[in-house]
Amino acid sequence: MRAVLARIYRLTRLAASGPGAPVALVLYAVVLGLQFAAVWVSVQIISWYKAFYDALERRDAAEALLQVGHFAALTAAAAACFLVGDWLRKRLQMRLRARLTACMQDAWLANKAYWHLRPGFSVQPVDNPDQRIAEDCRKFIERLLIETLDVISNAVALVSYVAVLWSLSAVPLSFHLFGLDVEIPRYMVWAAFLYVAVSSLLTHLLGRPVKGLVFQQERCEADFRHALVQLREGTDEIAQSSGEEAERRRLERRFGEIRRNWHRLIRAEVILGLFVRPYMQTILRIPTFLALPIYFAGNLTLGGLMQLAQSFSTTATTLSWFIFSYRDLAEFVAVSERLDDLLALTRNPQTPEGVPQAITRGAAPGGGMKLQGVALSTPQGRRLAPVPDMALQPGQSLWVAGPSGAGKSTLLAALSGLWPFGEGRISVPEGSRLVLPQTPRVFPEGLAHAVTYPREPEDVGRDAIEAALRETGLGHKLAALDLPGPEGYAGLSMGERQRLALARVFIHRPAVLILDEATSALDARSEVDLLARVRAELPNATIICAAHRPPEGLAPYQILALDPAAATDRASQPLPAPRAGALA
Numbered sequence: 291m292r293a294v295l296a297r298i299y300r301l302t303r304l305a306a307s308g309p310g311a312p313v314a315l316v317l318y319a320v321v322l323g324l325q326f327a328a329v330w331v332s333v334q335i336i337s338w339y340k341a342f343y344d345a346l347e348r349r350d351a352a353e354a355l356l357q358v359g360h361f362a363a364l365t366a367a368a369a370a371c372f373l374v375g376d377w378l379r380k381r382l383q384m385r386l387r388a389r390l391t392a393c394m395q396d397a398w399l400a401n402k403a404y405w406h407l408r409p410g411f412s413v414q415p416v417d418n419p420d421q422r423i424a425e426d427c428r429k430f431i432e433r434l435l436i437e438t439l440d441v442i443s444n445a446v447a448l449v450s451y452v453a454v455l456w457s458l459s460a461v462p463l464s465f466h467l468f469g470l471d472v473e474i475p476r477y478m479v480w481a482a483f484l485y486v487a488v489s490s491l492l493t494h495l496l497g498r499p500v501k502g503l504v505f506q507q508e509r510c511e512a513d514f515r516h517a518l519v520q521l522r523e524g525t526d527e528i529a530q531s532s533g534e535e536a537e538r539r540r541l542e543r544r545f546g547e548i549r550r551n552w553h554r555l556i557r558a559e560v561i562l563g564l565f566v567r568p569y570m571q572t573i574l575r576i577p578t579f580l581a582l583p584i585y586f587a588g589n590l591t592l593g594g595l596m597q598l599a600q601s602f603s604t605t606a607t608t609l610s611w612f613i614f615s616y617r618d619l620a621e622f623v624a625v626s627e628r629l630d631d632l633l634a635l636t637r638n639p640q641t642p643e644g645v646p647q648a649i650t651r652g653a654a655p656g657g658g659m660k661l662q663g664v665a666l667s668t669p670q671g672r673r674l675a676p677v678p679d680m681a682l683q684p685g686q687s688l689w690v691a692g693p694s695g696a697g698k699s700t701l702l703a704a705l706s707g708l709w710p711f712g713e714g715r716i717s718v719p720e721g722s723r724l725v726l727p728q729t730p731r732v733f734p735e736g737l738a739h740a741v742t743y744p745r746e747p748e749d750v751g752r753d754a755i756e757a758a759l760r761e762t763g764l765g766h767k768l769a770a771l772d773l774p775g776p777e778g779y780a781g782l783s784m785g786e787r788q789r790l791a792l793a794r795v796f797i798h799r800p801a802v803l804i805l806d807e808a809t810s811a812l813d814a815r816s817e818v819d820l821l822a823r824v825r826a827e828l829p830n831a832t833i834i835c836a837a838h839r840p841p842e843g844l845a846p847y848q849i850l851a852l853d854p855a856a857a858t859d860r861a862s863q864p865l866p867a868p869r870a871g872a873l874a
Contacts, residue, residue, distance in 0.1 A: 294623055297630040301430060305390040314389075317382040321435075324375035325443035331368045332604060333450050338364065339600045344593030379435055387431040394423045394629065403636040405708065411669045413640040421512035422632050426625040433622035437615065444608045451605040455479055458598045478602050481580055486609035489569055493613045497562040501620040503555040508624060510551050514544040559617065566613060576606075645671045647710045654717035657684040659705075659802075659832050664714030666700050674700060675852040677714070682832055684719065687825065687844040690836040692852035698836040701852065702806050705834060719832055721801025728807035729784075730791035737770050737778035741793045750797055758793035761823060763816070784811040795824050803828065805835040818843040 306314055338360055345353035398404050398419055409415040416422070459478040474480065521528065521537055528537055578599040585595045612619070641647065645667060654660050664677040674697035682688055690698045703709035704716060706725050733739040738747035741755050756768055764786065770778040782790070788811050795803060803824070809817045821843025825833065835841045 294626065297626045298434070298622075300633070301390065301626060301629055302434060304393045305386040305431060305434070307393075308389050310385060310389065314382060314385055317378055317385070318435075318439075321375050321379045321382065322439060322442060324371045324378075325439055326446055328368055328371040328375075329443060329447040329450055331364055331371065332447065333454060335361075335364055335368075336451075336454055336597060336600050336604060340591075340593040340597035342593070343596045344591055347592045379439070383431050383435055386435070387428055390431060390629075391423060391427045394427055394632065397633055397636040398423065400636065402708065403639060406639040406641075406710075407635055411641070412635075413642055414635055416632055416635055417509060418512035418516065419632065421508065421515070422628050425512075426508070426628050429621065429625045430629055433618060433625070437619065437622060440611055440615070444611050448605065448608045451601060451608055452479065455482065455598075455601040455605050458594070458601055478580060478598065479605075482602055482605045482609065485576070486606055486613075489565075489610065490612050492565055493562065493616050496565055497558070497616050497620070499558045500555070500562060500617060501623050503551060503558055504621050505624040505627065506551050507548070507555055508628065510544070510548040514541070514548055517541055517544045562616065566616070569610070569613060576603075641710075642669060642671065645669060645711055646713050648713040649704060649710060650715045651707060652715070652717050653720045657719045657801075658682050658686070658717075659688075659719060659834075660715075660717040662715045662717075664701075664704070664712065664716060666697055666704055666709065666712035668700075669711055674712075677701060677852065678850060680848070680850055682848065684832060685830045687833040687835065687841070687847035689841050689844070689847050689849050690834060690852065691849055696852040698852060699806050702804050702834065702836055705802075706804055719801050722798060723802040723804065724794060724798050724800035725804040726788075726791045726794070726806065726808040728788075728810055730787050730808075732776070732779050732782075732787065732790075734776055736774065737767065737790070740779075740790050742797055743794065745797070754797060755793075758796040759790075761796050761827075762789040762793045762820060764789050764793065785813075785816070788812060789820070792820060792824065796827055799828060799831075801831055803831055803833045805833070805837070805841075807837055808835075809841075810837065814839070814842075817841075 338357060342354065342357040342361070345357055404419065406412055407414075407416045407419075456476060456479055459476045517540060521541070528534065578595070580602065581595055581598045585592075649664070659680075659682040661677060661680050663679065666674045666677065668674065675692065677697075680688075690701060692698050700709055702725070704712065705718060706723060707718075731740070731743070733743065738755055741747070741758055742750045747755060752771075755771065759765060759767055767778075767782075767786075770780075773780075779787075788808055791808065809820065812820065821835075821841055823843075825844050833844055835844060835847075841847060
């Protein structure tokens with residue numbers, strides 16, 4: 291319980307932080323005040339029961355009619371308190387959710403936690419972070435407001451209801467048991483507490499498995515949604531491969547996990563409901579049955595009986611908050627655990643033990659690039675092909691050669707400052723860097739965002755965007771800049787997408803350009819022409835290109851061969867003299 295409360299406290303402190311915190315506290319106080327007002331109305335309704343039913347017992351029509359009017363006024367007041375409080379609570383919910391979501395996004399993006407906490411890169415990878423940030427933040431705030439407001443208002447209400455029940459329970463319960471005279475003063479008060487305490491214990495024992503199953507259900511649902519997203523993103527490959535049946539099987543497996551866990555969850559909820567549902571149905575009637583002995587003894591009027599029963603019922607219902615909210619509390623605990631675990635992991639990603647992370651980085655003197663004693667490894671500790679020492683001057687190009695799996699992309703990730711696994715020293719020029727991958731991203735906001743990423747199109751300007759598209763041979767796509775969302779990408783081939791990514795070079799003009807198979811989908815003539823334009827546009831930039839064929843458009847260039855066999859083959863078939871300088 292202490293760990294659960296600590297998680298909830300940490301997340302609540304995050305949600306209530308920031309410049310909007312005072313407004314959020316005021317809204318919370320107002321909503322709580324309206325719930326206190328609703329408690330006062332409930333106390334008045336308890337008193338109304340006696341007046342109304344006593345009027346019925348006396349057959350006093352005028353008084354009964356007057357009490358009907360009082361009931362209407364109390365009902366209107368209760369409805370107003372609820373509706374205004376619910377409206378303000380929902381506004382507060384969105385305010386707190388926005389803040390918590392922003393904090394979770396910051397934690398996930400800070401220090402590239404989203405990269406380090408992937409499966410295979412961390413001892414404790416984060417599953418479905420998108421679902422945690424989107425759905426769990428919403429559910430946490432929703433449950434936080436509902437449960438805390440209920441706890442506080444119920445605590446205040448309980449004092450009021452117990453005071454009323456105490457005053458109405460002046461008549462003791464007297465009976466004979468085993469030849470003894472037994473008298474229980476204020477027995478209705480003790481009966482309420484004992485009744486709810488036993489019921490709460492049974493609820494917890496019967497409902498204990500629910501929390502874990504709710505946690506697992508959230509994970510299964512997120513995995514299924516992720517599979518659907520993958521289907522949407524891979525439409526071309528799936529359609530060209532006629533992979534519909536394979537996708538159907540994959541989706542059926544994911545949904546099968548949902549179904550199996552759902553059946554376990556509903557079984558656990560049925561077991562819990564075997565007690566909770568009868569309890570909810572009887573809690574309004576049990577008080578009347580318990581009060582019957584003193585009514586039949588002539589110590590209560592009909593109105594007094596109804597008032598006492600209503601007071602007991604209200605007290606027991608307030609005490610039963612744990613029972614009625616058990617399923618929601620289980621969900622609250624589950625989402626709190628998922629969000630708090632995400633925060634903890636982003637603060638300290640756990641990498642496999644024994645894997646070296648001793649790469650030192652610095653600025654290269656004179657603005658060039660230098661590698662000294664660099665040896666890279668996988669996150670599991672497997673050594674990759676050795677990296678020769680090398681030095682590049684500003685304005686020079688480097689071709690990283692080697693077969694697939696030799697570690698070309700890993701080396702580029704290390705040069706960009708991202709890859710931590712290995713040792714040695716990497717010195718790179720100061721200034722901006724731009725890394726273009728083999729499969730460029732597209733963005734739902736539209737074509738212009740793909741050209742200017744990570745900047746906004748408004749910061750770049752329409753003229754610069756159009757000029758960049760023309761430079762990369764995409765002048766025919768200028769009209770697509772005005773199309774909404776993904777429509778601008780309709781019909782783009784992979785080669786055109788790579789041209790679209792290369793357009794960023796003409797926007798950002800980086801000091802270091804890293805190309806990781808970024809022109810693999812282009813024909814050889816187009817690749818030479820486009821890379822030559824890039825080199826002409828960036829005469830002083832350091833350009834590193836990993837590719838399976840020589841980047842002729844960047845000539846002259848040096849060669850860094852990661853695989854010894856590839857280096858030997860390259861030596862036996864040397865490149866033209868302007869491109870000489872192969873490193874081994």
